[in-house]
Amino acid sequence: MRLRPFILCCDFDEVKNWISDERTHAMWCANRIKYPIEKENFEEIMLEAAIKSGDIPYVATTDDGKVVGFFCYSVNLSLNEGMLKFVMVTPEQRGKGLGKAMLQLAVEYAFNITKAESVQLNVFSENTMAKKCYENVGFIIRKTDVNAFIFKDESWGRCNMIINKTQNILSH
DSSP states (O other): OEEEEOOHHHHHHHHHTTOOSHHHHHHHHTTSSOSSOOHHHHHHHHHHHHHHHOOEEEEEEOTTOOEEEEEEEEEETTTTEEEEEEEEEOGGGTTTTHHHHHHHHHHHHHHHTSOOSEEEEEEETTOHHHHHHHHHHTOEEEEEEEEEEEETTEEEEEEEEEEEHHHHHHHO
């Protein structure tokens, strides 16, 4: 697996097709991006995130170049803490270790290239598969907000998870 910057004209159609319903969409982006996903709105949200937080979108690819994952990454320089957002893998590869491999590369990039001391992300408590994946990488729950997001008649909690550089070094 490899990581590379997301290229809107080449990667958008592949990534947008991974979201097949409103609930999955809400789990992925907390409705920060309109549903159904349209290129112009996606580009606008990515640009706003880049300007506001320094977010850079990436894709994970197989060694032969097939796009199989997506995430955004930024670093809060005052805290020296990386932030992962909009993490997703292609539906046909979920549950096969691909998300874990992508996140391990992202964390390695954060620690070794951007020199972050820790990396955080948020995940809805109800997104059990994603939460388990993050835990398998070494992320631990730092804080949980109950009823942080409402989707139709559901109320979801939001877990803030973190992995520290020292913890990551010790576990490998």
